[in-house]
Amino acid sequence: MARSSYSVLFQLGRFLLKYKGTLVAAGCALVFTAGVTLAMGQGIKILIDEGFIAGSIDQLNKAVIFIIGIAVLMAVGSYARFYLVSWLGERVSADIRQAVFDHLITLHPSYFEENRSGEIMSRLTTDTTLLQTVIGSSASMALRSFITFIGGLTLLLITNLKLTAFVLIGVPIVLVPIILYGRRVRVLSRKSQDTIADVGSHAGEIIQQIKTVQSYTQEANERKAFAGHVEGAFEIARKRIKQRAMLIAVVISLIFSAIAAMLWVGGNDVINGVMTGGELGAFVFYAIIVASSVATISEVIGDVQRAAGAAERLFELLSIKSAVELPSHPKKASNNGSRMAFENVTFHYPSRPDQAALDNLNLVIEEGKSLALVGPSGAGKSTVFELLQRFYDPDQGVVTLGDTNIRDLLPTDLRSQLAVVAQQPTLFSADVMHNIRYGKPDATKEEVIAAAKAANAHDFIEKLPEGYESFLGEQGVRLSGGQRQRVAIARAILKDPKILLLDEATSALDAESEHRVQQALENLMRGRTTVIIAHRLATIRNADSIAVLEDGKLVVQGSHDELLESSVLYKRLSELQFQERSVS
Incomplete structure (x- = not known):
């Protein structure tokens, strides 16, 4: 449901109220600075009436000293106001960025399947930076202008009632275009933020897949596609800027037309002796203060509208509920052993609701035993891994750890019992x-080295320029496929889990490394519950049991020799896939 810009910005209050002391101090600085600014008008009145017109050097000197004193106080107040409000802007934007990130990493994987990472990153960075600018700068200007507007208007009424009528007539005339154009700016601001996210998402994807782009010589097409995104973003930004420029132009023309009319009337009153020159000077000063306050507010309205769009996008992320719900009274995963089972499990991926990834699957993974999953592409092998880690919950049926439904366990507690080594290992842009150590953050250096040796990774790591402190680049790009695999295996060995999930963890290794790592994995697997997505004959033969999956169903389960005799599908897979791979 659409929310107004003000209701969205109101939600920022819970972040601001965490810093009540700073907020109060910033408010005091704002009021002080506004009050001192307004006092400048009295200095101008004294300067004209008692200095210039009266011809008194003494009064002139006093008036100038008064004005200088006011200026010093204004400078002090402005310093405090700027520092405190800017600090609040930076602090709150950092808190919101942290809150959004903390929430994002708890969301279920299907959210990231359906939403582009580039757009999410744009919200996390660009939108929070925009909020920082508004809270730390524009909001300060708006509040100061509002205070000076009220104070200036009050002093105008005290100084001259008739001239104040011109100001009061002008204010509603100025406010109408602010309201009308402000709505348009907000809509365009939201579109502008979305198109900027599109630009970032497209660029990020192309850079990430640069080898594929260059291999297929698609540089020219990608330049053209990116140019289209950039021009689209520019066009929306141009419309937004045009609306803001129109708003500012209309407001300025109305304000200064009102001031000109006021000066004409006031000048006549001074000539006719109705008011003094000092009163007119002070009145003009207050009128300019009021006019500039309205002009500033009109300009800041555009920033506030942009911030409303940014806040709306951020709070949309914070309001997303994870499909994986936490149990109200969680049980301890460590109390349930390591036997896992699928009981009548049916599951559809959210992005493919009409196609069952698992269909009434019944599968038991015995404690301390190894189970190999085999089957054609799309049989459901990877989905078994996804549900075992509770990245998704089944549509029907249950997945259990021991005798406990894993829905009754905290996902973090469940996953602490597991270690995963994927066929395409994930490495981070770090050393x-x-x-x-990602598998065990508090591990000592000696424990890390021992895990690396067990994974046959220590020797090549030592040969890197800075050894274990060597930076690996984005996604471990500085390592070969086999080296990345061994680092991932070392991570799993270091975690020392109860349950292992191996997606053919030795598939990227050469024959010699595979043999040595296979020995390490066999030692690691001993006494642990292990599930393996198998592609190689050696892996299958070493498994305690083999489950053959097809179309999300368990077709047959048994040993290698038993399945060769009893399963046509397994025999065909063995001949076409496993035997071929074992020879290669």
Whole structure:
């Protein structure tokens, strides 16, 4: 449901109220600075009436000293106001950025399947930066202008009632275009933020897949596609800027037309002796203060509208509920052993609701045993891994750890019992030590080295320019496929889990490394519950049991020799896939 810009911005209050002391101090500085600014008008009145017109050097000197004193106080107040409000802007934007990130990493994977990472990153960075600018600058200007507007208007009424009528007539005339154009600016601001996200998302994807782009010589087409995104963003920004420029132009023309009319009337009153020159000077000063306050507010309205769009996008992220719900009274995963089972499990991916990834699957993974999953592409092998880690919950049926439905366990507690080594390992843009220690952040250097040796990774790590402190680049790009795989295996060895999930963890290794790592994995697997997505004959033969999946169903389960005799599908897979791979 659409929310007004003000209701969205109101939600920022819960972040601001965390810093009540700073907020109060900033408010006091704002009021002080506004009050001192308004006092300048009295200095001008004294300067004209008692200095210039009266011809008194003494009064002139006093008036000038008064004005200088006011200026010093204004400078002090402005310093405090700027520092405190800017600090609040930076602090609150950092808190919102942290809150959004903390929430994002708890969301279920299907959210990231349906939403582009570039757009999410745009919200996390660009939108929070925009909020920082508004809270730390524009909001300060708006509040100061509002205070000076009220104070200036009050002093106008005290100084001259008749001339104030011109100001009061002008204010509603100025406010009408502010309201009308402000709505248009907000809509365009939201579109502008979305198109900027499109630009970032497209660029990020192309840079990430640069080898594919260059291999297929698609540089020219990608330049053209990116130019289209950039021009689209520019066009929307141009419309937004045009609306803001029109707003500012209309407001300025109305304000200064009103001031000109006021000066004409006031000048006549001074000539006719109705008011003094000092009173007119002070009145003009207050009128300019009021007019500039309205002009500033009109300009800031555009920033506030942009901030409303940014806040709306951020609070949309914060309001997303994870499909994986936390149990109200969680049980301890460590109390349930390591036997896992699927009981009548049916599951559809949210992005493919008409196609069952698992269909009434019944599968038991015995404690301390190894189970190999085989089957054609799309059989459901990877989905078994996804549900075992509770990245998704089944549509029907239950997945259990011991005798406990894993829905009754905290996902973090469940996953702490597991270690995963994927066929395409994920490494972070950090050094080797960080990537291995990711499995156990508090591990000592000696434990990391021992895990690396067990994974046959220590020797090549030592040959890197800075050893275990060597930076691996984005996604470990500085390592070969086999080296990345061994770092991932070392990470799993270091975690020392109860349950292992191996997606053919040795598939990227050469024959010699595979043999040595296979030995390490066999030692690691001993006494642990292990599930393996198998592609190689050696892996299958070493498994305690083999489950053959097809179309999300368990077709047959048994040993290698038993399945060769009893399963046509397994025999065909063995001949076409496993035997071929074992020879290669």
